[in-house]
Each structure stands twice: as C-alpha cells, then as structure tokens.
Amino acid sequence: xxxxxxxEQDDTYTLVERVKEGDREAFMTVTExxxxxxxxxxxxxxxxxxxxxxxxxxxxxxxxxxxxxxQKGKNFQSWLLQIAKNLCIDYYRKHHSKETKFDREVPxxxxxLPAQNSQACYLSSDLKEIFSSCLDKLAERQRMIFVMKHYxxxxxxxxxxxxxxxxxxxxxxxxxxxQNLRGLMSPYLGREG
Amino acid sequence: MMECKxxxxxxxxxxxxxxxxxxxxxxxxxxxxxxxxxxxxxxxRVAVNGANSLKxxxxxxxxxxxxxxxxxQIADRVFKEEAEFPRESWFTRFTRSLFQPKLRPVYAGVLLxxxxxxxxxxxxxxxxxxxxxxxxxxxxxxxxxxxxxxxxARRETLNYLExxxxxxxDFVEYPSEKKVEFWRSEFTSQRARELLTKKKxxxxxxxxxxxAKAKAICDQIELFFYELSRVSEELSxxxxxxxxxxxxxxxxxxxxxxxxxxxxxxxx
Numbered sequence: 001x002x003x004x005x006x007x008e009q010d011d012t013y014t015l016v017e018r019v020k021e022g023d024r025e026a027f028m029t030v031t032e033x034x035x036x037x038x039x040x041x042x043x044x045x046x047x048x049x050x051x052x053x054x055x056x057x058x059x060x061x062x063x064x065x066x067x068x069x070x071q072k073g074k075n076f077q078s079w080l081l082q083i084a085k086n087l088c089i090d091y092y093r094k095h096h097s098k099e100t101k102f103d104r105e106v107p108x109x110x111x112x113l114p115a116q117n118s119q120a121c122y123l124s125s126d127l128k129e130i131f132s133s134c135l136d137k138l139a140e141r142q143r144m145i146f147v148m149k150h151y152x153x154x155x156x157x158x159x160x161x162x163x164x165x166x167x168x169x170x171x172x173x174x175x176x177x178x179q180n181l182r183g184l185m186s187p188y189l190g191r192e193g
Numbered sequence: 194m195m196e197c198k199x200x201x202x203x204x205x206x207x208x209x210x211x212x213x214x215x216x217x218x219x220x221x222x223x224x225x226x227x228x229x230x231x232x233x234x235x236x237x238r239v240a241v242n243g244a245n246s247l248k249x250x251x252x253x254x255x256x257x258x259x260x261x262x263x264x265x266q267i268a269d270r271v272f273k274e275e276a277e278f279p280r281e282s283w284f285t286r287f288t289r290s291l292f293q294p295k296l297r298p299v300y301a302g303v304l305l306x307x308x309x310x311x312x313x314x315x316x317x318x319x320x321x322x323x324x325x326x327x328x329x330x331x332x333x334x335x336x337x338x339x340x341x342x343x344x345x346a347r348r349e350t351l352n353y354l355e356x357x358x359x360x361x362x363d364f365v366e367y368p369s370e371k372k373v374e375f376w377r378s379e380f381t382s383q384r385a386r387e388l389l390t391k392k393k394x395x396x397x398x399x400x401x402x403x404x405a406k407a408k409a410i411c412d413q414i415e416l417f418f419y420e421l422s423r424v425s426e427e428l429s430x431x432x433x434x435x436x437x438x439x440x441x442x443x444x445x446x447x448x449x450x451x452x453x454x455x456x457x458x459x460x461x
Contacts (some may be wrong), residue, residue, distance in 0.1 A: 022275070024268055031264035039258065040251070047247070049254050060267045061274070128246040135244075149209060150244045151251060156211055175205040182240040 012076045020067045031060050034077065037152065038084045044151035045088045045144065046096075047132050055091060059084045078161040081148075085162060089140060134184035142177035149174055196223065197230050204234050208241055346398035350407055351456050353391050357414045358449045360384050361440060372433045376421060385418045407456065410448050417445070 012033075018026035035056055042055035062083050070079055135143060141163070148154045148162070160170045200223050206212050207220055224231045360381070367375045375381055392415045399408040421436070440446065 024272060027271065028264040028268050031267050032260075035260060035263055035267075036255065039255065043251060043254060044247075047250075049257070052254075053258075056263070057267055057270065061271050064271045064275070127243060128250060131243040131246055135247075146244070150241070151248070156206075171206055171211070172202075174209075175202060178205045178208075178237050178240050181243065182236055185240060185243055 013072050016067055016070050016076065019064060027060075027064060030063070034080055035060075037077065037081065040152050041081060041084055041147065042088055044147035046092070047135070051091065051095070055084060055087050058087050058091075062087070075158075075161060078158060081162045082164070085144060088144070092140070130185060130188050131181075134181050137184055138177055138180055142173050142180065145170060145173045146177040146181070197227060200224075200227070200230050201233055204230070204237055208234070208238060342398075343402050346395065346402050346404070347456050347459065349391075349395045349398060350404065350411065351453060353388065353395055353411065354414075354449050354453050354456075356384070356391075357388055357418075358446065358453070360388065360418075361446055361449075365437070365440065365446070369433075372437075373430060376433070382422060385422045388418055389415065389422065407452055410445075410452050413443065413445065414449070 012030075015026045015030050019030060038056050038059050039052050042059075043049065043052035046052055046055075059080065063080060066083070070076065135146070138146065144163070145159055148159045149156070154162070156167055156170045156174070160167045163170070200220055203212060203216060203220055207217065212220065224234065363381075364372065364375060392411060395411070396408075398404075399411065417436075417439075
C-alpha cells in the first residue's frame, strides 16, 4: 500500500517535471487526473456549475504557471487543492461576498416545510434549497472544511494539509460547522428534526 | 456533565468515521447510557443528512460535464496564453513585483525621506565658504553689540568700585592699633591683589568707552592698593596714619560712592 503510494507520488512528480518544461501531454494527463476533485470542491463550495468550471480552469492555469514552485516530496493533490481553495475564497469574496444568500425564486421563509419529523424533511424537495442556503451562511473556513469533508471525503489530516492549519482546528471547525448547520436548519425542520 | 461535554465534541468526528477505535468504543458505550447525548447525535445527523440532499444534484452536474474534452480545452487556453504571454523567469517576476504600481507611493516616500535626510545632513555638516564665517556680526547690528559691551564695562567697573569700597571701609573702620595687622593679613593682601588684577582687566574697556572720570578714580585706587601691597610688609604706624589721612584728604570713599551712583543711573 505504502509502496503504491510512493510510486504514485513519483509518477506525479515526473508528470509535474514535464509540465514545468511545457509538455502539453503531461499537462493534459495531470488535468485529467485531478479535474474532478477540483470541480467537486468548487461546486460544493459555490453550488454553481459556471463558477465551479471557472475555478477548474483557473486552477490548472495557475498550476501551469506555478509548477516551478512545487517541491518533490510534497503531496501534489494537497498542493493543487490549496490553489483551488485559495481561488474559491478569492472568487467568493469578489463575486458573492455582498450577497446574503443565493439567489432563489422562492424565499426560504415561504417554502412549504411543515416538518413534524426528520423523515418528512428528508422527503421534501425543498430540503436541498434549505440546506444550500444554510451552507452559504456558514463562515468561509467552516464551509470549506465541511465541503471538503462531506463531498470531497477528505480525511481531517488531508484537510489540515490543504488549509495549512492544525488537525485540532480542523476537527473543531468541522464540529462547529455541523452544529451551526443544525441550528440554521432547525426553524425549517421542526423541533425534533 | 463534563463527560457529556467531551463526548459531544467528538460526535461529528464519530458521524464521519474519524474517531480512533478506542475513542469510538468509549463514545458508543457512553451513548448507550446517556439519552441526552444520543439525542444530540441524532440532531447532528439530521444536518449531515441534509447535506446529503445536495449529493444527487452534484452527481447530476458532474455527469453533465464533458470530462474527456475538458483537459484539452484547458490545455488550449493555457498554451494559447503562454504563446501570448510567455512564462516569466523568477528574475523577471521578482523585478516586476518590485516595480508594481501599488508600491509607487512607498518608493516616493522613501525617496522623499532620503532627500530630506541628505539635505539635513548637508546643512548640519557643511563647511562654510571663505567670507561666509558665521559670526555674530551676521545676526546683530554693530551699535547693539557696542551697547552691550559698554553695559558690561559699566558693570565690571561698578563691581571693582564696590569691592574697593568695602576694602577701604574695612580699613577705615578697623581700630587704629590693629590697622598694621589688618594690612599684613593674608586675606586683605589677597583682596588687594585680586583688585589689582581686575583693574588690569577693565583698563582697556575704560579707555575704549572714554570713561575718563571713572578711569581717574580707578587709577587712584589702583595706585593706592599697589603701594599698600608693595610696602605692607614694612608698614609702620606712622605710614598707616598717612594712608588714613590720604584717604580722607582725597575723599576717596566719597568719590567712589558718587561714581557708583553715576554709573548705576546711566545703566539702561
């Protein structure tokens, strides 16, 4: 298992070395390998396909420009997702920071969610709208950690590496994110939900 | 209660399978016994399940992306941009970041600081050119300086007269039989010597400002002290009486007093 991981890292490093030299094929291979991971992170963060596609393109453009800065022995995926994460935050601050919630046709308060129990809520087609709105209300770091954990299914250790923070902070912020989401969702899901 | 607090902090990590085996066993055994913590876990699970509601959406969107074409599209854009704007070397990037427009105010400030510093240093340490010597003449008119000098000469003369007056008064008021001892004492001869020195110092000033009357009296006093200091070792009672008579005859004390008054009144 460990040997496989090391071999994979070596392969990635060789690819990145070729990217540094301007090898188009190598660049396309790297993009093919990691595009879905970057997209998933960006899409979970923005809940918007166009924004996510912009982030994917920008991330690989930056990868090409900054390939020289990548050092052997570092985790390439973490390094790449760090670029993507920074771009997401910059993009969010630039385009979404003044919005209080995502644009929606029906205001969240007007949605018909007379939930008496959690099961009822799960069945509601508006749940994803509710959740999307609540996710948007989280603080940047909490949202990023929640998205990385829940949708990208990264381990706490990997998140700590990507965000360059301690394992304890990741754990604590993730706990706060889930707790806050629960608090934000509770008015729409009923007391027991 | 403390135990519940610790357990609750781990509930989210438990839901996401991030607890170590030992912690997991500890947590599950606590949940079996604590209905409050168990219900808190269920509440958090609702939020986590709420997040799952977005998953079909994500999967649907991911399925709508042409992943096979995307690398080529991105590569086209990247290599097109590179052809237009080639990758810069670290040196070019460094120099460009050094001269970026937002740093202009900083450089302007530094330049201004250097200029002010250089100018101040030059003003402080510059060597004056010949004919540019910074004397007081540059700053005060000549007549003002002369007035100051005259005033100082008056004061010096007054001081001299006053000290002479005290010495003479001491002599006059001393009992006749002890007058010889008075002149022979070290203290008196020192006072007389000091007055003789002082007179040498005020002489040029008295000449310069044409204080003839004052000079005449001061000369008399000087002569008097000079004679006394010269002969003090061998003074006899007769000589002492002669001196006493001379002081009275020349009305030296009165003259001193009048001259002092005159000098004081002429002061500004």
